[in-house]
Amino acid sequence: MEKGILEMVGGEIIGIVSPVSICMLLVVLLVHTLTPHGSSTSVATIAMMIYNEQPNDSFVEKFKGGLLNAIVFVCIVMLVTFVLVGLFYFRFTKCLRVYMGFSAFTVLAWMGGIVAVELIQFFSIPIDIITFAICLVNFASVGVMAVFFCRMPIVLIQGYLVVIGMLVAFWFTKLPEWTTWILLVAMAIYDIVAVLAPGGPLNMLVELAIARDEDIPALIYEARPVLPRQISGPPPMSSSPTPARTRRWSNRRAPRNPGVGRGNSGSNSALDNLRTSNGQPTSLITEPPLAPEVGIIGSRLVSSTGDAGMLNSISTVVAGHQATESNVDEDTVPLVSHGTNNSSTAAALDGMESGMRFQGSDQGGSESEDEGLGLGVSGAVKLGLGDFIFYSVLVGRAAMYDLMTVYACYLAIIGGLGATLILLAVWRRALPALPISITLGVVFYFLTRLILDPFVVDLATHLVVF
Amino acid sequence: MEGEHVRTTADMEWRRQTDVSNVGSQWPTIDGPLGVYNEEAVKLAKSFYYGGFLLLPVLWFMNCFYFWPVLQHHEAEPLIRCYVVKSETTCMFFSVVLLGWALIFAFGGEHIFGSYWKHLAIYNIDDKYGPA
Numbered sequence: 001m002e003k004g005i006l007e008m009v010g011g012e013i014i015g016i017v018s019p020v021s022i023c024m025l026l027v028v029l030l031v032h033t034l035t036p037h038g039s040s041t042s043v044a045t046i047a048m049m050i051y052n053e054q055p056n057d058s059f060v061e062k063f064k065g066g067l068l069n070a071i072v073f074v075c076i077v078m079l080v081t082f083v084l085v086g087l088f089y090f091r092f093t094k095c096l097r098v099y100m101g102f103s104a105f106t107v108l109a110w111m112g113g114i115v116a117v118e119l120i121q122f123f124s125i126p127i128d129i130i131t132f133a134i135c136l137v138n139f140a141s142v143g144v145m146a147v148f149f150c151r152m153p154i155v156l157i158q159g160y161l162v163v164i165g166m167l168v169a170f171w172f173t174k175l176p177e178w179t180t181w182i183l184l185v186a187m188a189i190y191d192i193v194a195v196l197a198p199g200g201p202l203n204m205l206v207e208l209a210i211a212r213d214e215d216i217p218a219l220i221y222e223a224r225p226v227l228p229r230q231i232s233g234p235p236p237m238s239s240s241p242t243p244a245r246t247r248r249w250s251n252r253r254a255p256r257n258p259g260v261g262r263g264n265s266g267s268n269s270a271l272d273n274l275r276t277s278n279g280q281p282t283s284l285i286t287e288p289p290l291a292p293e294v295g296i297i298g299s300r301l302v303s304s305t306g307d308a309g310m311l312n313s314i315s316t317v318v319a320g321h322q323a324t325e326s327n328v329d330e331d332t333v334p335l336v337s338h339g340t341n342n343s344s345t346a347a348a349l350d351g352m353e354s355g356m357r358f359q360g361s362d363q364g365g366s367e368s369e370d371e372g373l374g375l376g377v378s379g380a381v382k383l384g385l386g387d388f389i390f391y392s393v394l395v396g397r398a399a400m401y402d403l404m405t406v407y408a409c410y411l412a413i414i415g416g417l418g419a420t421l422i423l424l425a426v427w428r429r430a431l432p433a434l435p436i437s438i439t440l441g442v443v444f445y446f447l448t449r450l451i452l453d454p455f456v457v458d459l460a461t462h463l464v465v466f
Numbered sequence: 467m468e469g470e471h472v473r474t475t476a477d478m479e480w481r482r483q484t485d486v487s488n489v490g491s492q493w494p495t496i497d498g499p500l501g502v503y504n505e506e507a508v509k510l511a512k513s514f515y516y517g518g519f520l521l522l523p524v525l526w527f528m529n530c531f532y533f534w535p536v537l538q539h540h541e542a543e544p545l546i547r548c549y550v551v552k553s554e555t556t557c558m559f560f561s562v563v564l565l566g567w568a569l570i571f572a573f574g575g576e577h578i579f580g581s582y583w584k585h586l587a588i589y590n591i592d593d594k595y596g597p598a
Contacts, residue, residue, distance in 0.1 A: 126572040131564060138524040151502050151510055153495070153532050224500070 013421055015223030016381045017414060019162050020391060024413070026166045027392040028399045028406055031173055034118050038400050039174035066178035070186035077187075081194065081201035084218075088208060101148045104164060104219075109140035111167040147219065154224055161221045165385050169392035173400070180397050184438050187390055191432035206430045219385035381421065387433040391417075394441045401449060404456065408448040412440035494546055496534050507533070511549040518556060523564075526557035 057065070087096050113136050120127060143160040146152040175183070194200040209215065391413050398405040416437030424431050459465070495501030502510055514529040533550045536542040 127568065128571045131568045131571070134523075134564065138522055141522055142524050142528065150513075151506070152528065154497050154500060156528075156531075 009425075012223065012381050013418065016221075016383055016421070017417060019158060019221060019223075020383070020388060020417065021410075021414070023162045023165050023169070023388045024392050024395045024410060026162070027169045027173070027396040030115065030166070030170050031396045031399045032403075033122060034115075035173070036400065038177065062178045063182075066176075066182040069179045070182040073183055074186050074190045077190065078194070078201065081205075085201050085205050085208070088205060097148060100219075101144050104147055105140050105144045107164055107167055108143045108160075109136060111171055112136065112140065112163070115167060115170060158221065158224075161219060161385060162388070164219065165221075165388035165392060169389045169396060172389065172393045173396040177397070177400075180393065181442065184390060184394055185442060188432075188435040188438035191434040195430055195432040202430070202432075220382045221385060221388065222380050222382045225380040381424075383433060387437075390434055391437060391441070394438065394445070398441075398445050401445075402453065404453060405445050405448045408444040408452070409441045412444040413437045416440045492535075494536050494543060495532050497532075501532070507543075508545045508549075511546045511553075515549045515553050515556075518553065523557065523560045526553040526560065529553035530557055 084096070087093075116132070116136065119125075120132075142152075142156075143163070146157045146160050147164070172180070194202040195206075197203060394413065395406055395409050398409040416439070417433065419436050420431060420433050493499060493501065494503055494507045501507075511529060511533060514525045514532075518525040518529070529550055530537060530553055533546060536546050536550050537554065
């Protein structure tokens with residue numbers, strides 16, 4: 001049964017919009033429950049190194065201070081991204097992976113622990129420390145293993161990525177208001193530059209990854225691919241290379257066309273198979289073009305987790321305490337997480353994968369027209385975790401004002417995301433996911449707050465209802 | 467009649483082929499074709515089982531969850547199944563112990579523990595040692 005274009009594309013879009021929505025919903029719930037009017041304790045983070053906003057500063061002071069904070073933050077993020085690109089270029093993948101695993105563990109255990117304790121206090125759940133410690137350590141360990149090291153259920157990996165995004169976003173909502181908004185706008189601008197400009201770090205990272213046919217080392221959410229055809233069962237144990245008809249998830253460079261014989265043994269032989277078996281690629285109407293896997297790559301590929309790492313090491317919840325010098329030193333190493341498929345570990349985990357490499361784009365051009373929307377480049381849209389985080393920060397900050405702004409910002413962000421996905425289908429290269437959504441979100445927030453809110457509240461208080 | 471019969475069997479055949487869930491002993495994991503299988507699955511099941519003894523009992527639960535089709539069908543791959551069944555028993559045992567302890571703590575309160583209850587509860591500890 002042929003699947004229509006709408007079914008394929010709709011599935012892809014839902015696969016990305018759902019986790020973004022879930023992450024935003026969780027952050028709004030947390031903010032609404034725990035800090036409905038902003039954080040009372042000032043959290044010393046790297047984003048507030050220069051200016052610590054006080055409630056009774058003047059408008060100009062707050063704006064200037066927020067701007068300085070944002071510029072410093074963006075500079076540090078840029079530095080960290082360049083360090084990551086350098087490490088990736090010189091193939092220090094092991095060290096990157098270990099560090100990222102450690103940082104993810106810290107995010108899940110420490111930030112997760114703090115959020116859990118706050119929730120326990122809020123709901124007065126009588127749980128004892130032993131049970132709590134066991135649960136937390138298990139949760140964090142399995143999270144790190146799921147995202148970086150082991151094969152785990154896909155739904156679990158996706159769930160843990162959403163949870164990591166939620167925790168970091170919740171942490172960011174503790175920043176003061178002006179700093180948050182200016183920071184969001186600054187990150188959107190940085191995103192455009194980093195991904196689209198030729199010298200931008202993320203552009204270089206993507207090109208390196210494509211040239212080497214490896215995975216980008218970062219926390220990336222990858223939606224489950226929409227399977228075009230079902231395979232009846234696993235191959236028998238004796239055959240060592242995986243036969244062509246298998247489709248893998250996430251970096252297991254799935255042959256996106258299970259119907260065509262694409263062996264695991266190497267790209268060239270697979271191409272020959274393709275050419276000789278059919279003469280022409282007839283059955284590729286339902287198959288995505290053989291272009292390298294690119295999806296939307298947010299600018300926070302590196303920095304989000306990098307920020308988390310920095311935040312972990314230097315932010316303290318205790319009010320007023322500043323970070324110690326020793327802590328600050330270790331935060332400059334990028335907290336970039338490796339994708340689950342690093343070439344070295346992929347070979348270790350699964351020797352069958354080593355031959356699987358994605359084809360070059362020489363065949364991509366001819367059948368791209370057949371595909372229609374090209375969203376099915378790899379059958380799975382990828383979104384960097386930083387995008388999750390900054391969308392959720394925007395919505396969380398909107399939740400601190402009123403739920404009306406939450407709805408407006410949510411719609412704006414989802415609209416922006418949809419527009420970015422369409423652009424992705426048109427341009428077929430790595431795109432920044434932040435700018436459109438953040439711009440729309442910020443505009444909608446201020447319009448709602450300044451214009452819509454007084455209007456609706458006045459109407460409601462005068463008992464005129466819509 | 468004949469045509470209908472043929473159509474329904476063809477229908478069922480198509481249904482079986484496009485059925486996403488793992489019927490029979492086809493794919494050992496709940497992810498189906500996207501998950502692990504064959505040697506990798508055996509290695510993973512074994513490492514989950516032994517890893518659970520390293521103070522990570524949730525790995526046993528993960529073993530049962532990930533290899534759920536193997537648990538469901540008794541004739542599934544025996545290599546994987548032995549580890550998954552062992553994980554299932556240890557997971558049940560551990561969760562009974564932990565749940566029992568947590569419930570006793572939650573509902574027993576001061577009656578059973580006396581003054582120790584105050585020392586063990588999370589929110590008290592957080593009040594004492596946490597930020598102001």
